[in-house]
Amino acid sequence: MNAVPQSHADTSEQALKAWWMPFTHNRYFKAKPRLIDSGKGAYYQLADGRRVFDCLSGLWCSPIGHSHPRIVEAVKAQIDKLDFAPSFQMGHEPAFRLATRIAELAGRPNDHVFFTNSGSEAVDTALKIAIAYHRLRGDASRTRIIGRERGYHGVGMGGISVGGMVANRKMFAPLMLNGVDHLPHTWNPAHMAFSKGQPTWGAHFADELERIVALHDASTIAAVIVEPMQGSGGVLVPPVGYLERLREICTKHGILLIFDEVITGFGRLGKPFGADYFNVKPDMATFAKAVNNATIPLGGVLAADEIYQTFMTGPAHMIEFFHGYTYSAHPMAVAAAHATLDVLRDEKLIERAAELAPVLEKAVHSLKGEPHVTDIRNIGLAAAVELSPIAGQPGLRAIRVFEKALDEGYMVRFSADILAMAPPFVSTPAEIEGMIEGIRRALRAVPV
Numbered sequence: 001m002n003a004v005p006q007s008h009a010d011t012s013e014q015a016l017k018a019w020w021m022p023f024t025h026n027r028y029f030k031a032k033p034r035l036i037d038s039g040k041g042a043y044y045q046l047a048d049g050r051r052v053f054d055c056l057s058g059l060w061c062s063p064i065g066h067s068h069p070r071i072v073e074a075v076k077a078q079i080d081k082l083d084f085a086p087s088f089q090m091g092h093e094p095a096f097r098l099a100t101r102i103a104e105l106a107g108r109p110n111d112h113v114f115f116t117n118s119g120s121e122a123v124d125t126a127l128k129i130a131i132a133y134h135r136l137r138g139d140a141s142r143t144r145i146i147g148r149e150r151g152y153h154g155v156g157m158g159g160i161s162v163g164g165m166v167a168n169r170k171m172f173a174p175l176m177l178n179g180v181d182h183l184p185h186t187w188n189p190a191h192m193a194f195s196k197g198q199p200t201w202g203a204h205f206a207d208e209l210e211r212i213v214a215l216h217d218a219s220t221i222a223a224v225i226v227e228p229m230q231g232s233g234g235v236l237v238p239p240v241g242y243l244e245r246l247r248e249i250c251t252k253h254g255i256l257l258i259f260d261e262v263i264t265g266f267g268r269l270g271k272p273f274g275a276d277y278f279n280v281k282p283d284m285a286t287f288a289k290a291v292n293n294a295t296i297p298l299g300g301v302l303a304a305d306e307i308y309q310t311f312m313t314g315p316a317h318m319i320e321f322f323h324g325y326t327y328s329a330h331p332m333a334v335a336a337a338h339a340t341l342d343v344l345r346d347e348k349l350i351e352r353a354a355e356l357a358p359v360l361e362k363a364v365h366s367l368k369g370e371p372h373v374t375d376i377r378n379i380g381l382a383a384a385v386e387l388s389p390i391a392g393q394p395g396l397r398a399i400r401v402f403e404k405a406l407d408e409g410y411m412v413r414f415s416a417d418i419l420a421m422a423p424p425f426v427s428t429p430a431e432i433e434g435m436i437e438g439i440r441r442a443l444r445a446v447p448v
């Protein structure tokens with residue numbers, strides 16, 4: 001039988017039984033639970049009393065730190081005024097203003113924003129827009145979508161279909177989209193291990209798109225979707241020239257290019273979007289997470305004006321796009337987003353992320369030569385350390401290092417045998433250097 005936890009620190013087997021946790025080793029976790037009690041700024045307070053540095057900004061999503069007073073104030077004021085408003089056939093002013101602000105921040109003031117509640121929904125929305133767009137233009141055979149190996153685009157059926165992580169896909173093959181193909185990922189340790197920032201080798205991986213086009217014919221392909229920097233796949237940084245070449249090939253063949261900016265959006269690379277950092281303009285960009293510091297679920301798709309206008313046909317009283325979510329542009333989430341954008345602007349935090357990037361790069365690459373480290377990658381305020389797996393037990397090494405780091409006061413993220421770091425933009429250089437030293441001690445403490 002399940003039981004209600006008796007206190008915030010109740011970690012009894014009964015108390016933890018009911019919640020089937022997402023992307024979690026449930027049995028291992030429940031045997032050795034790790035509960036977060038509160039968060040403030042760049043730190044979490046664990047239920048056992050430990051205060052830990054938040055090395056991944058939550059899940060890449062809280063760059064301005066937890067419980068920022070301006071967000072708290074905005075959300076409190078919003079719930080007093082308007083807790084929920086339908087966005088089907090009605091609207092509320094802050095949502096229109098937020099769409100305008102996001103388009104402006106992206107340097108695309110004529111473009112349009114469709115709101116969702118998560119990155120997964122944003123991805124599925126963008127895929128639907130791509131296919132419908134071609135159909136509306138009389139190109140209904142363009143239905144194929146090209147994703148990329150090791151890509152992560154959330155867990156919707158569209159997202160796992162275009163995603164390239166085998167564990168997320170292998171159980172669900174019968175439900176996945178037909179007509180999907182994948183570009184190869186761009187990581188090649190022989191040519192790029194321990195690269196700082198963008199590897200200089202590997203732009204030619206984009207030419208694989210020409211091969212895919214030759215195989216399927218451009219007339220069947222609606223869109224290519226990639227993360228500008230593959231985040232969940234382990235901070236796989238695009239080689240110099242790679243994204244530019246993808247853009248060229250897409251344009252040449254009339255294929256839409258979608259950047260999944262769920263991680264790179266709102267400053268992670270030290271520019272508002274990955275598109276700005278790499279100076280490559282996609283036709284659509286998905287976002288979520290940092291748009292409102294993850295305070296309340298919110299995501300969306302930024303779509304080029306030409307795409308939006310293509311939908312604006314037929315009688316004006318008819319719905320143009322049969323798609324939407326009950327919580328699209330939820331007033332609470334929108335209020336948190338306005339406050340987040342205010343803080344990013346007023347505290348110059350995107351600029352600060354850019355300033356901290358070299359601090360992280362220098363510190364993280366000092367881990368070269370430490371036990372188990374086989375590669376280190378970084379870009380903007382994000383980095384990953386790849387570890388050699390324990391023979392026959394993939395993933396366990398990173399768990400061990402994660403646990404030691406937590407003992408050191410640093411909550412890193414592990415996925416397979418990769419440690420990922422994306423500290424809050426409000427971090428100090430000393431905190432970032434301290435994080436790397438904590439990881440160094442953890443690496444040394446884990447037996448070979």
Ligand SMILES: Cc1ncc(COP(=O)(O)O)c(C=O)c1O
Nearest residue numbers: 118119120152153154260262263
């Ligand atoms: C690039 C990318 N796309 C989509 C998603 C899915 O977002 P969500 O978990 O909000 O559905 C993620 C989540 O990490 C992501 O990194």
